[in-house]
Amino acid sequence: MSEANNGAAGIGAADIAGADAADETVIRIEDLRKTFGDNEVLRGIDLDVRRGEVVVILGPSGSGKSTLLRCVNLLEKPTGGRIFFEDTEITAKKTDINKVRAKVGMVFQNFNLFPHLTAKKNVMLAQQKVLHRNKEEAARIAEEQLEKVGLGERIDYRPSELSGGQQQRVAIARALAMDPHVMLFDEATSALDPELVRDVLSVMKELARGGMTMIVVTHEMGFARDVADRVIFMDGGHIVEQGTPEEVFDHPTSDRTKDFLGHIS
Amino acid sequence: MQIAFAFARKHLAGAAAVLFAAALAVSFVLPVQAHALDVERWTAKPNKDGDNTTVLGATATRVTWQGQTAEDESLASVTIEMPEGTTVGAENVKTTVLVGLDRLDAASEAVVDGNDVTVTLAEPAPAGALVMVECNRTLLPGGGGSFGLAGSYTTADGQRHDMPATDQVINVTGTSPAEQLSSWLNQQDWVKAWNSNKFLHLFFDPAIIVTSVPALFAGWLVSIGVVVVSFPLAIPLGLLLSFLRMAKHRLPRAIGATYINIVRGTPLFLQLYIAFFGLPLMGVQMDNFTMGAIVLVMNSSAYLAEIFRAGIQSISQGQFEAARSLGMNGAQTMFFVIIPQTVRRVIPTMTSEFILMYKDTSLLAAVGVTELMMYAKTITAATGNVTPYIVAAGFYLIVTIPLTKLINTMEARMSNGRRKHKKGPADRSITSAASVVPDSDAGVARSIRLSETFAGPASQTDAATRIYEDAKRNGNHISH
Numbered sequence: 081m082s083e084a085n086n087g088a089a090g091i092g093a094a095d096i097a098g099a100d101a102a103d104e105t106v107i108r109i110e111d112l113r114k115t116f117g118d119n120e121v122l123r124g125i126d127l128d129v130r131r132g133e134v135v136v137i138l139g140p141s142g143s144g145k146s147t148l149l150r151c152v153n154l155l156e157k158p159t160g161g162r163i164f165f166e167d168t169e170i171t172a173k174k175t176d177i178n179k180v181r182a183k184v185g186m187v188f189q190n191f192n193l194f195p196h197l198t199a200k201k202n203v204m205l206a207q208q209k210v211l212h213r214n215k216e217e218a219a220r221i222a223e224e225q226l227e228k229v230g231l232g233e234r235i236d237y238r239p240s241e242l243s244g245g246q247q248q249r250v251a252i253a254r255a256l257a258m259d260p261h262v263m264l265f266d267e268a269t270s271a272l273d274p275e276l277v278r279d280v281l282s283v284m285k286e287l288a289r290g291g292m293t294m295i296v297v298t299h300e301m302g303f304a305r306d307v308a309d310r311v312i313f314m315d316g317g318h319i320v321e322q323g324t325p326e327e328v329f330d331h332p333t334s335d336r337t338k339d340f341l342g343h344i345s
Numbered sequence: 346m347q348i349a350f351a352f353a354r355k356h357l358a359g360a361a362a363v364l365f366a367a368a369l370a371v372s373f374v375l376p377v378q379a380h381a382l383d384v385e386r387w388t389a390k391p392n393k394d395g396d397n398t399t400v401l402g403a404t405a406t407r408v409t410w411q412g413q414t415a416e417d418e419s420l421a422s423v424t425i426e427m428p429e430g431t432t433v434g435a436e437n438v439k440t441t442v443l444v445g446l447d448r449l450d451a452a453s454e455a456v457v458d459g460n461d462v463t464v465t466l467a468e469p470a471p472a473g474a475l476v477m478v479e480c481n482r483t484l485l486p487g488g489g490g491s492f493g494l495a496g497s498y499t500t501a502d503g504q505r506h507d508m509p510a511t512d513q514v515i516n517v518t519g520t521s522p523a524e525q526l527s528s529w530l531n532q533q534d535w536v537k538a539w540n541s542n543k544f545l546h547l548f549f550d551p552a553i554i555v556t557s558v559p560a561l562f563a564g565w566l567v568s569i570g571v572v573v574v575s576f577p578l579a580i581p582l583g584l585l586l587s588f589l590r591m592a593k594h595r596l597p598r599a600i601g602a603t604y605i606n607i608v609r610g611t612p613l614f615l616q617l618y619i620a621f622f623g624l625p626l627m628g629v630q631m632d633n634f635t636m637g638a639i640v641l642v643m644n645s646s647a648y649l650a651e652i653f654r655a656g657i658q659s660i661s662q663g664q665f666e667a668a669r670s671l672g673m674n675g676a677q678t679m680f681f682v683i684i685p686q687t688v689r690r691v692i693p694t695m696t697s698e699f700i701l702m703y704k705d706t707s708l709l710a711a712v713g714v715t716e717l718m719m720y721a722k723t724i725t726a727a728t729g730n731v732t733p734y735i736v737a738a739g740f741y742l743i744v745t746i747p748l749t750k751l752i753n754t755m756e757a758r759m760s761n762g763r764r765k766h767k768k769g770p771a772d773r774s775i776t777s778a779a780s781v782v783p784d785s786d787a788g789v790a791r792s793i794r795l796s797e798t799f800a801g802p803a804s805q806t807d808a809a810t811r812i813y814e815d816a817k818r819n820g821n822h823i824s825h
Contacts, residue, residue: 153670155666155669155670178669178672178673178674179672180672181669181670181671181672182671182672183672184670185670186666186667186670188663188666188667188670190661190663192661192663192664192666192667193667194664194667194668194682194686195686196685196686196689205671205673205681205682206668206671206672206673209673209677209681210671210672210673210677251667254671255670255671258671258672
């Protein structure tokens, strides 16, 4: 657990004031399975994420960690199992997935900013179309969020005029403007030049400190160690090991984990 | 009753007597002058190519007046009043006097004063002589009209008489400034030299170029009109078809694919024939222009649908995912994220399609739409010269060449714009369409075009589409 809601000048923590209800589960994943053709990528994942918790998922490529993340907002349709978001079973047919997605922010490896829109418009679009905020309000929030990620100067730039790190911070601002209850980070720094990684990570750290519930797929061990409440090690579509950063990094129990960590560091 | 009848009869007889006397008087008085000279001819030589009855105005012709002096009179001079606006040179006036079968070698002098041509014979033409005045290289009024004979003549005794009336008239067909320029050109030596080369004459006859341009202009406007009406209508239909083609459900996808494959897999010419000969048999009546436009819309929309599909599918999957992850629904994603990006990418290809449609309007000539090609065909048939087709080519080119240049400019700008910010990917996409990166506008535009050019109707895939489809096979799609 992060020390949520300690009044830090966190980002986007405004609407998780209820995080005092400490053990509330925000996301519950039960026996999640996903196959692509013959390839079984997720082989029965069970995972609960509590409000305000920062969960970092590690694992070699192909271990299914990104797929797991993408299943949480149904960018991938699970083949089996169930996923609950707050009180809603999002894997149920009748669920309006767009409503769920509006509350689950996602940040992609490739930023995926809308190239035809300026930074500000990128942040405004979904606010207007999904949350039906009027233009002035959306613009105000966009400016606020861009300011918080350190891009107050660049609100009228197009993505092509921004560096990778700046683009990724716009993408974070875009997700945060929707007042998400959970943020998903899918290798958010993997496509960045090393010197740009730091800016993005510091935004993410601050977000975590502000009490945001986060699931982070990353290769940044330092970030995992510093920020994670819980580290999950995945391999071959299973959760092999999980625990506090100290437990997983310093006293891994599984050989696979030891092997992986040995290779990394 | 009886009294009234008798009264009427008495007066009727009187009236008849008066009429008879008047008629007698007229018949004595009039022939006195008329018999001095009989006009036998008042004609102009036809001067239109391929037409031996028409006399064109403002085009060189020969006007001939011919008269015969009476038995008791000799002719000293003739004044012919030419139609207002005629140009005639005194040096081109030739006078011939025939007595019986002999030509009289009498000198004559012609004077042109305004529209009057006066020929004075050095020696009066004897009684019964035939006098012929030929005005060569005469330009009759360009506006055309019907012109009777007017003028006067003097007899040897110095008496002046009005020109006898004749029912012969010269009918002049009006000519446009272009026709006048054309006939002027035909008189020029360099044009004659030019036309002495058979190839130049048949394909690039200056005079026919000059007359074809304004004549074809009307057809050109029709061609432009057909495209300007059809193309904007084909766009929404094409978009609709591309959505059908990409639909999630099998039925709309099959409908879209069937339509697109049939339309793209058959010649437009055949489609036109089916519509123009089939629909009237079904009792559907509409004018040729409308029918032609409808067929073009239906045809072009199938091609546009594939352009749009390739464009939409060239947008990286991440764009769909980002939009959907923010909670936007499918329609919002399409209209606010995907289509705005697609428009930029497909504009060059759409412009190519516009050019194709514009050129395809020529096929409408075969089904009776009076467009550019139809006019060219008609003039060529009339003159037996290919020049009108060459002029028609010019009319097509003045639209297609600037548009082609525009496409190149747009593509260059796209690749430059990209290269400035993203060196690697943009460069790769320029060198090869196969390695196109979905994010590169220029690469996509080019690869769409390449596949348009080289792929068969049913197999239009470009690199970007393949990337997309691979992703799809991997189950990497967006769920709803």
